[in-house]
Amino acid sequence: MLSHDDNERLVRVGKGTPLGNLFRLYWIPFLPSADLAKDGQPKRIRLLGEDLVAFRDSEGRVGLVDQACPHRGAPLIFGRNEDCGLRCVYHGWKFDVTGAVTDMPAEPVRSRLKERVRIKAYPCRERNGMIWTYMGPDQAELPPLPNLEWNLVPPEQVHISVRVQECNWLQAVEGEIDSAHAPLLHGRLDAQGTTSAWIQKRDLRPTFECVKQDFGMSIAARRNYDANTLYWRVNQFLLPFYTLVPPLSPFPDLSGHAWVPIDDENTLCIMFSYHPSEPLSPKTRQIFAEGHNGRESGHASRHALVQHPVTVPYAGYWTKYNPQNGFQFDYQAQQTTWFSGLPGLWVQDGACQSGVSPIFDRTKETLCSSDTGIAMTRRFILEALGAYRDHAVRPKGVSDPDVFMVRAVSLRLPPEDSWVDVGAPFMRAKLGADFGYEL
CATH class of the missing domain: 2.102.10.10 (Rieske [2Fe-2S] iron-sulphur domain)
Incomplete structure (x- = not known):
């Protein structure tokens, strides 16, 4: 858990706050x-x-x-x-x-x-x-735009969606770098509507390893693939507010978010999915834009968005799935089909990330071993805040745009192989290059 003071440092983004000052050093995507x-x-x-x-x-x-x-x-x-x-x-x-x-x-x-x-x-x-x-202090000498691969590939290779989520930016980030939740929150039930047989077929107890990087943090989750193989999924956190998620066969695309703070209690969720070397398939684009069988994918579909008055910030990007209507939770679906009872991938994440309040009191949480990546990412951000506040040391990505040329990876490796060493070349993005390994 965090102290109250550390929690405040990590969630307050207004002008003059430590985090707000740090975020203002970077170019921010906003529309x-x-x-x-x-x-x-x-x-x-x-x-x-x-x-x-x-x-x-x-x-x-x-x-x-x-x-x-x-x-x-x-x-x-x-x-x-x-x-x-x-x-x-x-x-x-x-x-x-x-x-x-x-x-x-x-x-x-x-x-x-x-x-x-x-x-x-x-x-x-x-x-x-x-x-x-x-929005930073160097208005006379602007830093370079960050070289993020999703914003550099040709338009036919990427799909971008935007929505507002009613919670603090850090709750959203922590939800995406947490690999332990995925097979549970996003899972289906077996034919009898129970979890027992379904859980027995999956390794739901990953082991986590984290490595501090120039760009932020690599969070690796290790699971057993078979008797001679380990399956590694490496999520990435990039300062100031980017997360990258590995590809998952049979869906060969990289994805992630810019979790842009609107204010302390609301986040602009810019989601991107892209293939590094090929156009996205028409079917993939259709699912992202329209949803699938009435359910949401990782992207907010056009059917999810509602229009607010022009005086409301991001008036066209609020959604019909929100805390006020319980994210349209369906108890019957939870009993028969979907583990969560929530209507689609991003809605499941958003409901849990938004939690019981827009800013969760982290002094009340009970962390466990699967939260290693979350704890280390918090520490990394706090260290960056302290370095800039106390010594005017700026993170490397402020002035070096290529720090952001990073990919998340999913690797099947023998037990003796190091994901850090084997994965290093695959985690560096190179425009036009394929994944470089078998998905």
Whole structure:
């Protein structure tokens, strides 16, 4: 378990908090490019507890600015996006993507007020269909975008979905780096609707090994495959908030999430699934986009999303599966078919990650051996926080974009082989290269 103070350090992301300061050193993905049209409707955004508005101007540039007009605090989500700027509907003040005021129609012609007024604005970059922003201290000399493989492969090789989850970012991260839950939470029952025979057929007691890396943490789960073979699944945690999940035959794709903190109690879940060297199959894309037989896959399907008013951050990415309706838990299905009774893969994860509260009190938890990766990842993050706060030491990935060229792996190895040594070349991503081993 964690102390109360350490738990606070790991969940608070606002400006001036240790974690918020660390996260602001990195470029942050926050919206699909397709969501913003030239001179189109602005979008309400909240990132790391800051309330913002995103828009694309007449020349195609993306702006991310404060939600409130600096004149009298009118909401810029209602602003007119026209002629290379966002114009407040209250008194017509107009702002460009840099935050500069370009027009004050109600002011005298000779007024120089607009030269002295500026709205908060963060720089944005686009790559392969995703918009990124930098909210950090080095606005004059921006760091490079991170070389994450999912954002570098051709579009036909990747599927990306976005949804809001009503819990703190760390609860979501810890759910994905935890391999012990997968065969249980995501499992089906046997023909009689019981777990006994089903459990006996599986090795549900993995042994965990963890290795600290430049990018974060490798969390390896070892299971018995047969008498002469061990099966290793190595999940990856990458600072600041990325998780990578290994491929699982017969589904040959890599997947993971950017768990972007909206604020302390809500997370933007950007999920990516991609094949490193081949296009995704049409069937795979259809399941991701539509679900399967009324159930959700690892991606939020289009049927799962509900539309909120434009004043709500990420208005189009909230889902019908949430704590308020019990994630549509189905007791009858739990008795007959599905171990969890929850309607699909990400819903099962989301229900458990959201837990009993948006921020779980980790002083009350009871960790066990299968939580080794979670405990070591927490320690890794706390060490990074301390190094930056006390000594201004920045994680390597802030300035070196290739730190992020990492893959999760699933390996079948003889007992005498080390997953660290054998897996090292397969855990380094190389654009265009296949997995390099048999799935």
